[in-house]
Amino acid sequence: MAILHDTNFSELRRILDDSLLTPVFQPIIDFRTRTILGYETLIRGPENSPLHRPDVLFAAASALELTLPLERLCRDKSLRAFARLGLGGRLFLNVTPSSLLDPQLINGHTQALLDEIGLPAHRIVLELTEQQRVTDLPDIHAVLAHYRGRGFQIAIDDLGEGFANLRMWSELQPEFVKIDKHFVHGIADDRIKYHFVRAMQDLAGICNAALVAEGIERSEDFNCLREMGIACGQGYFIARPTTQPPLTLPEHALAALDRRQVSVMPHAFGYGKTATAGALLRWVAPLPLSASNDDAVARFESEPELSVLPVVKGEQPVGLLSRQSLIDRFARPFRRELYGAKGCEMFMDHTPLIVDQYASVQELALMLAQAPKHSLLDGFIVTGNGRYLGIGNSQDLMATITEMQISAARYANPLTQLPGNVPINEHIDRILAAEVECVAAYIDIDNFKPFNDHFGYRRGDDLIQLLGRLICEIADTRNDFVGHIGGDDFFVIFQSPHWETLCQDIVHRFSDMVSKMVGPHEQTQGGYLAENRRGELGLIPLPTLSIGIVKVGPLQFESNREVAAAAAEAKKQAKKRLKEQGGKGNIFIEQRRHQSPVTYLN
8 A cells, every 4th residue: 555655646746747637628518509608627647647537636636635736737737728729618627625725726826827828717617526515614605705706607516416515506606507417317218317407407597507417428318408498518429528629519419409399388479480589689790809999989889779789700709899888988088099999809798698599588588587687788699500690688588578478378278277279279280380290199087077067166177277287297398288178178299209108197197186086985986976967876987087199290280170180089089998998097099190009098
């Protein structure tokens, strides 16, 4: 052990003395803007060294009490490499919580380095990586306030690995939170992981934090996270860590982003039209990055209606100039003479809100809520594949969302508040127009009328509302459209690949719910004594479900009427099978257009 200790000490001293660390960078994608948000920097030791791997390297540094000088060298090498490579966006810089108190990080040494390499502090995210009780560090809130005051942002790593992370999130209020890869890998196939991440997503919305999903290795998980509305992601599927990372999104990542499902969210401008950031943009000729402040002032003076000016480098947006900010600066004596000829980047916002044209207005509203307050006034830049298209403002966004809410309320079923016939039909037409595969499910309660007559309409309404909540709970409502036709009939348009399992869950859990609504005697008999349609007293079975299924493929149906008619016919077949065979419910899959087997559930 002593020999190993001496060997590691000698090797680590060689690495530190000769600056033999190599930083590698892994891009972090922003799903909402379809661009690279930034890069996480990771460290490697010399190629043939026993301390090449970062876990071994830092373990040796900890054992030899050399963690602080190692972290200093990591920071220096990472920052210089990031600037030298000309990487865009933010740099996620790994730091241990104890190093937050490093005098060189606090007293301006790092700031001097940033000034030297031309990198502003607001592009640096300090990512806390060690499982250490951060909240026990003295004056931690004052320390974080110090860093934030200089422009740095904070991220915490591996959310979900332990309860300490939740406490850190609550007390430190970081701008970014990284989801542990355990919950990311396989999320597309694991409902437990899915719901865990949904809970994290709800917390992030309350805390105004952006979630970053780490460890994305499969296209299925990439698509699932994107459709869930997770803000950002990183992993081998996007790109591996390398010394020469991509400056733009790789083609396979862009292709995955293009595989979009039809949104289930309400839509503005009447149902059936997609409400996206692209619908809100207006063209404003941008300023080139080479323009001067005088050029910007001249634009504002010649175009009084302009409140902001986008700044581009080639076709890529890099900043936003505010009329109020620029005019206020130049209103002071001699400011125009001193700074007028200097580049417009001097006073522009280097991190404006940039969104892709296909981002939904819901995603856009969430991004605005989480953005700095000035973004509400300045608005946002709209891009297409990273290229500047125009700008939008928060007033138009709010007007659009208000119109959507009014439309949604107008077409909602009054009992369940679920979309009614009009939005159901409109959504089917959008599916058909987009030529997206889906499954239409017509869900009907069997023996509902006698139940309603015998137990009263209030119990009947309760049963309908319970079914509505059950369907919404089981279905993936980000991908699956849940509608209420009226009475005891529901219509679901599934885009989830495991739709058959979801339908079986709905049937089984509905049966359990009905049993709990009646007394022990009715549970034992499987029904209750009441008059049938012929006026005869007999045992009426408890309500069950019949579900008619129609698979909808591209160009197989011409209108929502055809889909609805096929689903209604499938529902009739399900009810017929249930009447013949009995049981707790029945699912019938229509076969006329498909050769899939019929599924009966008893």
